[in-house]
Amino acid sequence: MKYMLIWRMTDEAAAQMADVDFEKMIEVIGRYNQEMIRAGVLVASEGLDPAEDGVVVDYSSEPPMVTDGPYGETKELFAGFMILNVASREEAVEWAKRGPVTGPGFKAEIRRVTQIDEFPQDNEWIRKEREWREATGQL
Numbered sequence: 001m002k003y004m005l006i007w008r009m010t011d012e013a014a015a016q017m018a019d020v021d022f023e024k025m026i027e028v029i030g031r032y033n034q035e036m037i038r039a040g041v042l043v044a045s046e047g048l049d050p051a052e053d054g055v056v057v058d059y060s061s062e063p064p065m066v067t068d069g070p071y072g073e074t075k076e077l078f079a080g081f082m083i084l085n086v087a088s089r090e091e092a093v094e095w096a097k098r099g100p101v102t103g104p105g106f107k108a109e110i111r112r113v114t115q116i117d118e119f120p121q122d123n124e125w126i127r128k129e130r131e132w133r134e135a136t137g138q139l
Contacts, residue, residue, distance in 0.1 A: 013105025
């Protein structure tokens with residue numbers, strides 16, 4: 001089963017990160033990633049640019065409204081993610097508990113990634129996606 005670890009932090013925690021030595025942070029995260037690679041569970045791992053460099057597409061109007069970052073009021077920012085291929089939710093939780101960036105304001109949300117086999121296979125769009133995944137080596 002695949003699980004996504006969504007790394008989140010409050011605005012205050014993000015501000016604290018500005019004081020952390022970049023090389024030290026890369027080393028700490030690199031060691032964590034290497035441990036997951038050795039265990040054979042890491043599928044993907046990506047960080048994100050600062051929120052102020054992003055945009056928001058708001059679908060509450062027609063046409064959708066696009067605004068530049070920073071976002072309005074935020075309680076937590078989505079800072080990055082990892083996809084793990086593990087046997088259970090409990091194993092995903094154990095990996096998240098080992099996260100290298102911890103303290104007040106830092107969180108990891110864990111959500112199972114649905115697999116294409118869980119959808120109706122007689123659906124035209126599911127068949128097309130399956131063909132695409134097979135053609136690109138994802139299945």
